[in-house]
Amino acid sequence: MRNHTFFVMQKVIIIEDLTKRFEDITAIDHLTLEVPKGELFGLLGPNGAGKTTTINVLCGILAPTSGKVMVGGYNVFTEPRKVKSLIGVCPQDTAVYDYLTGRENIEFFGHLYNLPQETLARNSADLLQKMELTDHQNRRVSKYSGGMRRRINLAMALVHSPEIAFLDEPTVAMDPQSRHAVWDFIREQKSQGKTIILTTHYMEEAEELCDRVGIIDYGRLIAFGSPAELRQKYNAENLEDVFIQLTGRRIREAV
Amino acid sequence: MNSERMLAFTRKNLKQIVREPASLFLVILFPVVLTLVFGISFGGIGGEQSAVYDIGVVTLDAGTYPVWALTFVDALDSTEILIIRRYETLEAAQNDLIQGSVKAVLVIPERFGESCTSFVQAPENPALWVESTVDLFLDSGSMFATQAIPPIIQQVLTTLIAGEQPTVQLPVHLGIPSLVEAESLTVFDYFTPGIFAFAVIFLTMIVAQTFTVDREKGLLRRINTTPASPFEVILGYTISNMGLAVIQVAVVFAMAFLVGYSTPAGLPGLFFAFVIVMVFALCSVGFGLITASIAKTPGAATGISFVFIVPQMFLGTFVSVGLSSVAQTAGKFVPSYYVTDALTSLLLRGAPVTSQTVVLDFVVVTAVSIGVLMVGALAFRRYGNT
Numbered sequence: 001m002r003n004h005t006f007f008v009m010q011k012v013i014i015i016e017d018l019t020k021r022f023e024d025i026t027a028i029d030h031l032t033l034e035v036p037k038g039e040l041f042g043l044l045g046p047n048g049a050g051k052t053t054t055i056n057v058l059c060g061i062l063a064p065t066s067g068k069v070m071v072g073g074y075n076v077f078t079e080p081r082k083v084k085s086l087i088g089v090c091p092q093d094t095a096v097y098d099y100l101t102g103r104e105n106i107e108f109f110g111h112l113y114n115l116p117q118e119t120l121a122r123n124s125a126d127l128l129q130k131m132e133l134t135d136h137q138n139r140r141v142s143k144y145s146g147g148m149r150r151r152i153n154l155a156m157a158l159v160h161s162p163e164i165a166f167l168d169e170p171t172v173a174m175d176p177q178s179r180h181a182v183w184d185f186i187r188e189q190k191s192q193g194k195t196i197i198l199t200t201h202y203m204e205e206a207e208e209l210c211d212r213v214g215i216i217d218y219g220r221l222i223a224f225g226s227p228a229e230l231r232q233k234y235n236a237e238n239l240e241d242v243f244i245q246l247t248g249r250r251i252r253e254a255v
Numbered sequence: 256m257n258s259e260r261m262l263a264f265t266r267k268n269l270k271q272i273v274r275e276p277a278s279l280f281l282v283i284l285f286p287v288v289l290t291l292v293f294g295i296s297f298g299g300i301g302g303e304q305s306a307v308y309d310i311g312v313v314t315l316d317a318g319t320y321p322v323w324a325l326t327f328v329d330a331l332d333s334t335e336i337l338i339i340r341r342y343e344t345l346e347a348a349q350n351d352l353i354q355g356s357v358k359a360v361l362v363i364p365e366r367f368g369e370s371c372t373s374f375v376q377a378p379e380n381p382a383l384w385v386e387s388t389v390d391l392f393l394d395s396g397s398m399f400a401t402q403a404i405p406p407i408i409q410q411v412l413t414t415l416i417a418g419e420q421p422t423v424q425l426p427v428h429l430g431i432p433s434l435v436e437a438e439s440l441t442v443f444d445y446f447t448p449g450i451f452a453f454a455v456i457f458l459t460m461i462v463a464q465t466f467t468v469d470r471e472k473g474l475l476r477r478i479n480t481t482p483a484s485p486f487e488v489i490l491g492y493t494i495s496n497m498g499l500a501v502i503q504v505a506v507v508f509a510m511a512f513l514v515g516y517s518t519p520a521g522l523p524g525l526f527f528a529f530v531i532v533m534v535f536a537l538c539s540v541g542f543g544l545i546t547a548s549i550a551k552t553p554g555a556a557t558g559i560s561f562v563f564i565v566p567q568m569f570l571g572t573f574v575s576v577g578l579s580s581v582a583q584t585a586g587k588f589v590p591s592y593y594v595t596d597a598l599t600s601l602l603l604r605g606a607p608v609t610s611q612t613v614v615l616d617f618v619v620v621t622a623v624s625i626g627v628l629m630v631g632a633l634a635f636r637r638y639g640n641t
């Protein structure tokens with residue numbers, strides 16, 4: 001059952017006191033967060049901060065050590081199937097079938113969501129066009145360049161127009177031009193009313209796109225608010241400065 | 256279970272099989288080449304170790320001199336090469352022959368006693384002899400039986416009637432009605448039942464490879480974020496690999512016929528042989544899933560898959576050609592043994608689909624395959640999925 005906070009408060013993501021330990025490493029350390037419907041939320045932090053782990057817990061492929069996670073009004077661990085039909089996940093490491101064409105990759109994932117043929121054809125064509133891959137749609141992904149692979153990786157996550165999208169570093173290792181195209185695309189997704197969780201270690205990306213951000217370091221939430229609020233609060237030029245003030249380190253050092 | 260999702264998995268995997276010829280190459284060319292190598296190295300040897308043959312005897316002689324038939328059977332029994340089993344009817348004996356539990360059936364004719372007596376009374380005068388024929392039905396599925404048994408019986412018969420004196424002629428003849436067929440058999444006829452099982456055994460490696468590669472690329476994890484259930488994934492992969500098994504068996508079949516394979520089996524026999532191999536393919540998929548659950552990387556998967564492949568290959572596929580008795584006993588513990596056993600009965604001996612051996616083998620293969628597939632699916636879901 002979708003819970004009442006979802007309907008009344010429109011909280012699409014609720015993370016309550018979430019902890020995830022791997023043997024000796026605490027990847028997420030008592031994290032509490034809420035994301036309202038339609039927000040583009042940025043999870044910001046250096047490499048190894050726990051962003052991917054958080055996404056994996058949210059999409060139900062990793063069990064938390066403790067704490068509670070609600071997505072789209074469902075408890076991720078008691079009703080994972082309900083959650084999985086609401087979400088679209090773009091993994092940080094490109095996961096595509098090399099022997100399928102770009103279009104086939106998108107359509108294969110569309111079939112997993114039981115999209116009607118018409119919707120599938122329309123959505124695929126639309127995504128291919130926005131990712132500037134229409135000309136390459138019938139080529140095998142094994143022949144794609146790195147940037148093209150990352151773009152098809154993103155398109156595959158959104159073929160079913162999910163209510164909620166988890167985008168794990170969608171622009172990492174992209175050239176500036178591709179990155180701006182992806183930014184435009186993400187803004188458009190938001191304008192369609194989707195709730196988007198974006199992780200990134202590019203401060204300018206978070207600043208550019210996100211309604212609000214949560215900065216995490218060593219699995220702990222160390223700052224939370226809109227980019228403007230954070231700049232003001234820490235009297236900083238940008239989010240990079242905010243991070244330096246909080247940790248004494250530059251965010252990219254960990255890269 | 257959702258049919259659209261499973262269909263999507265199946266289509267995708269079939270595309271992979273067609274577009275990545277490496278797997279097609281491995282699965283089809285490898286068994287074919289190995290088969291030829293085996294065929295050449297074992298050709299003409301036969302290799303059967305067993306020096307004792309069970310033969311069935313049916314006595315139709317109820318005439319005036321029944322003692323001849325009794326003495327003949329005793330003499331056969333005392334050769335220590337032949338173990339005699341007595342049957343009331345020819346039908347019962349032939350049934351056991353088809354099942355492979357006796358290597359030959361000997362039919363002592365009605366006038367056997369008269370025939371022998373007539374020789375003793377007038378050894379020099381063939382005109383007074385009463386002629387008769389002892390029929391010998393041989394298991395064409397045993398290369399050695401067809402070669403070794405007739406001379407032994409001929410010798411016992413001659414000694415019985417003529418004693419130690421050399422004779423060229425006797426009133427009792429040894430007729431071999433089924434040797435006509437046996438004579439036309441080539442080494443491939445003996446190998447082919449094993450080859451069919453052999454080809455499918457390699458599916459284990461392909462399945463383990465596919466799953467570990469997809470896991471390494473993060474694709475299984477990615478699929479886990481969609482509503483597709485692990486069992487849909489596994490079933491989708493199973494179906495497409497069954498498709499591969501169909502191609503394999505068809506190719507090996509075609510190759511076998513090309514090099515002169517012949518079988519007394521009719522269409523039902525051939526069809527059932529195919530069904531058994533397909534059921535066995537499920538077992539190979541199951542072993543592939545178990546391998547993928549244990550192996551951390553595609554490389555390790557290849558190595559581990561050989562743990563399942565090698566014993567099945569050596570202990571279970573060339574049964575009719577013969578192995579040491581230790582290997583034969585060990586063979587009873589590998590599923591492929593039962594496939595080859597059933598196929599040998601069906602394709603080499605021309606046993607009917609309903610014969611006891613075939614039905615029993617089929618039951619074993621089916622039960623083991625379903626068991627292995629289920630263990631594989633559960634192990635994979637628990638340990639192999641991410």
Ligand SMILES: Nc1ncnc2c1ncn2[C@@H]1O[C@H](COP(=O)(O)OP(=O)(O)O)[C@@H](O)[C@H]1O
Nearest residue numbers: 022025027045046047048049050051052053054
């Ligand atoms: N499966 C795992 N086993 C052990 N440690 C892990 C595992 N996954 C992630 N970690 C560790 O958890 C921490 C957080 O990793 P991750 O969530 O990938 O960070 P980010 O995505 O922010 O770069 C890191 O120290 C990483 O080494």
Ligand SMILES: [Mg+2]
Nearest residue numbers: 051052053092
């Ligand atoms: Mg990450």
